[in-house]
Amino acid sequence: MYPSEVIFPGNSNYTSESQHYWSATCYASPDCVFTPSTAEQVSAAVKVLVKLNATFAVRGGGGHMPIPLYANTNGGVLIAPTALNTLQLSGDQKSLAIGPGNHWGAVYKYLEPYGLIVVGGRVGTVGVPGLLLGGGVSFYASQYGWASSNVISYEIVLANGTIATASATENPDLFWALRGGGNSFGIVTLFTVKTYPSPQVCVGDITFDRSHKTEFLDATANYANHGALDAKSATVPAVVVGSTSYYLLILFYDGSDCQPAAFSNYSTISTLSNNGYGNATTLGNYASESLFPPGRRELFRTVGGLATRETLQIMNDVVVSTAEQFVGTIDGFTVTAAFQTITKDMLQASASAGGTPQNVDINNAPYFWVALTYEWLNASDDEMLHTSADGAISNITEQLTAAGLHSSFLYMNDAGADQNVFQNYGSDSLSKLKSVRDSVDPNRVFTDLMPGGWKFADL
């Protein structure tokens, strides 16, 4: 069946498919790779895999979730979406159909001539499906909510091979579950998402010397509570510790006014460098830049807190003191901690769009959600660095809890494998996810035969 879509070890494309991952920790050795180009081929593959009781994995267009075997397999079949690369704007230009083989950079470039955007990743190489199935925090979050709140419909291959549609009117419970419930329901073969006009944006990054810590953290807390009320603005403030150490600030504004009042708190801090912020451009241009290149070893962890100055101080100080122990001793070592601002506007926009399984408490917003990334080169350092990252997260959690500043939600797409993602969706949400999964996949195909990814069946 479909011999030209099956790639075995030794074929020239085998390595590029089995190593199409951001983190080298995710490279694996599937028995073969299946590269379907239609939903019918995905359906046929699922039926065969179920009949043979064979294990498999599904990768998205980016392979960017840095958890080994969450989107790859040793010994099973890897379903790679490379040829599921549809990009089709509707006749009225209000929606875009996106195949799961796409990454966000390709999506934004496709829409650029129309002056349109969709709500998706902030880095172009990130894949469409993983981001949308976990939720998706975007530059447009305060305007339009979770990226997944802007999905109009999903085409999905279920465990019995049925090609189903999930939308507000067809299979609405499955539609809700796919907005943040991960990959336990089937293989999504098409996302149809809303488009919005955004012909020009201001986006780029600025760096600051670490000696400006106080001003940087002051400005970041200030932005979260005041500047961010301008929903067209977004920032990604971060501390970077490695062979060079600095504060990084990605600035975004939806429109051509690159000096909005929202960012005024940062304007008094002298900068180290400015990488592209200041002139209006397109999201497509920005997302074509090669930021955060693939091929090194990476891990993610996350933790959240109320968006106060004290929260930031705790997060920053723990990350810096933990990371500094390894600088100069571990090959290729860099730690980046982004302090993402999650606004009330974002959560309100998602609630208005029908809600999502994540169920983040809107009353205590805004929040800072840390996206902690460790990067290094050698497998021999894996264990020590995972232990270090776990220690940093525990330390931050303890200090925030003691100060009454901890928030329990953990964003799936920034989390490490041992973090309690679904437990923090709340018991109502978790039991609804389970009942949707039971109804579409009673034999646990996408839990047991496809073990990679965030699963909740046994929680």
Ligand SMILES: Cc1cc2nc3c(=O)[nH]c(=O)nc-3n(C[C@H](O)[C@H](O)[C@H](O)COP(=O)(O)OP(=O)(O)OC[C@H]3O[C@@H](n4cnc5c(N)ncnc54)[C@H](O)[C@@H]3O)c2cc1C
């Ligand atoms: C450099 C970088 C920047 C990032 N920026 C952002 C950001 O701005 N906002 C944000 O919210 N997140 C961001 N992330 C996190 C990102 O959302 C997750 O890593 C996400 O999982 C990536 O999606 P992917 O398709 O590339 O992942 P993959 O690793 O390919 O897949 C992730 C999961 O989705 C499952 N999956 C993939 N395709 C399908 C499918 N068709 N059907 C069912 N399940 C499927 C896989 O089995 C796997 O479990 C970033 C990550 C990195 C590394």
